[in-house]
Amino acid sequence: MNSAIVESFAQMVREKNVDKDVLAGIIEEIFGVMVKKKYGQEANFDVIANMDKGDIEIFLERTIVDEVEDPETEISIAEVEKKGNEEELEVGDDYVEKLELSSFGRRLINLARQNLNQRIREIEKELVYNEYSEMVGEIIVGDIYQVRRNDILVNHNRHELLLPRSEQIPRERYRKGDTIRAVIKEVKQTPNGPVIIISRSDNLFLRKLFEIEIPEIYDGIIEIKRIAREPSERAKIAVESQDPRIDAVGACVGMKGVRIHAIVRELNNENIDVINYSDDPIVLIQRSLAPAKLKQIELDETEKRCNVLADSDQVSLIVGRNGVNIRLAMKLTGYEIDVIREEKPYEE
Structure with a gap:
């Protein structure tokens, strides 16, 4: 019976990837509770779980007395004789008895199994977290295994990951069985276990894609300074080279755009503007609004505002479709940008 119980517990170790020593400690604790339930809270005992041999041994130690006053810690000499006093123990000696699991009854054994299952689940949740x-x-x-109204469940190494609607790329279609890439954004501890939130719309996902596709960024030669993004629409990323011999923008775009195109495809054809970073806010604003040509930039560094003067035919380029270009420029630079239109003089 002992080996069958330990084998069932060892199977949990293999399935749940629980450390054997940790499991042995839990078994000893749970069977210790069983001993206390049967023999009392003051009982002196040892539980030894040998996971390699598949054995659980329980030893109960009591003091031999003439008349038992405390049955939790004492045993009469008469009872010792009945059990076969092979070591010829006397009153005052300690009597160590090996307890068989079958002596605890089926109810206590089943209770121990249930308690162990519960503890294993708790440990598994902790390991996943x-x-x-x-x-x-x-x-x-991971692989998409369920598409729901407000989120998508993704299987990753037999664990469930959650892609909420707010972390999805708008207008991107997801189907059951599709392989999906995403960044782990957050891990929450809940009463029902850890909830692992993944994202495809977070700036961090874009940053990590650049690290994967562009070795110079991964190696630290090129640094991503700032990112502004509206998922599925457009993104702006400011980069800076730590090596004057390497063109940061050119390295990110790649030969014939091969590097940047790989990222664009992953992001469902989201347009990406890569610009050279500058500590000078005027230069950074000018670059972030490219390809529009600006005539003048008035900066208020205290209020973080700036007025941009441009010809009327450049305003549409500055603002962009549905205002996305100027919104991203404001996110990237940290300045509130107001556009002042200057009409070109009429030429006859």
């Missing part, structure tokens, strides 16, 4: 907490900010590849 710790594993994915360390992976926050990393990109994972």
Whole structure:
């Protein structure tokens, strides 16, 4: 019976990836509770779980007395004789008895099994929480196994990850069975276990894609300084090279745009503008509004506002479709941008 119980517990170790020593400690604790229920809270005992041999041994130690006053810690010499006093123990000696699991009855054994299952589930939740907490900010590849109204469930290494609607790329279509890439954004601890939130719309996802596709960024030669993004529409990313021999924008775009196109495809054809970063806010504003040509930039660094003067035919380029270009420029630079239109003189 002992080996069957330990084998069932060992199977949990293999399935749940629980450390054997941790499991042995839990078994000892749970069977210790069983001993206390049967023999009393003051009982002196040892539980030894050998996971390799598949055995659980329980030893109960009591003091031999003439008349028992405390049955939890004492045993009469008469009872010791009945059990076969092979070591010829006397009154005052300690009597160590090996308890058989069958002596606890089926009800206590089943209770121990239920308690162990509960503890295993708690440990598994803790392991999952710790594993994915360390992976926050990393990109994972999983399989979509359920598409729901407000979120998508993704299978990753037999664990459930959640892609909420707010973290999805708008207008992107998801189908059951599709392989999907996303960044682990957050891991929440809840009463029902950890909830692992992944994202495709977060700026961090774009940053990590650049690190994967562009070795110079991964190696630290090129640094991503700022990112502004409206998922499915457009993104602006400011980069700076730590090596004067390397063109940051050129390295990010790649030969014939091969590097940037790989990222664009992953983001459902989201347009990406890569610009050179500058500590000078006027230069950064000018670059972030390209390809529009600006005539003048008036800056208020205290209020973080700026007025941009441009010819009327450049305003549409500055603002962009549905205002996305100027909104991203404001996010990237941190300045509120007002556009002042200057009409060109009429030429006869």
